[in-house]
Amino acid sequence: MVHILIPYEVRAEEVENAKSIITAFVKAIQENEPETLFYKSFQLLEDPTRFVHVMIFKNEEARERHSSSAYCREFAHKLYAMCKERPEPQFYAEVH
Structure with a gap:
């Protein structure tokens, strides 16, 4: 998995x-990804x-499709x- 935060x-x-375009963007992600x-x-x-986007992609290919x-x-x-x-x-690794 790929974990990213963007502050x-x-x-x-x-x-x-910003809030308006964020709402539309998140909806597009939910519908298409x-x-x-x-x-x-x-x-x-x-x-x-100040905002932060938090995202987790199944793999690098999913992140590439998103981007x-x-x-x-x-x-x-x-x-x-x-x-x-x-x-x-900012790319993160999950701690287990």
């Missing part, structure tokens, strides 16, 4: 726009400009324009 911060005036085992977006309570989808590219293009800095994925 990021949007500009304050973009919070509602059966090998994406988990995909959630969270907003930090203490600072609503190369048209809706992922479109989402990233829109989101990155709202961010203070470019989001950087």
Whole structure:
């Protein structure tokens, strides 16, 4: 499995726009990616400009399909324009 977290911060005036595109993006993932085992977006309570996406893919091929989808590219293009800095994925290994 592939485990990824992507923390990021949007500009304050973009919070509602970000939430709107996140909702549509997560719905597209749920409808089109059966090998994406988990995909959630969270907003930090203490600072609503900060978000993190948490995802688990069945394998590297599932992650590649996700990353190369048209809706992922479109989402990233829109989101990155709202961010203070470019989001950087963090890859994790599960501890057993």
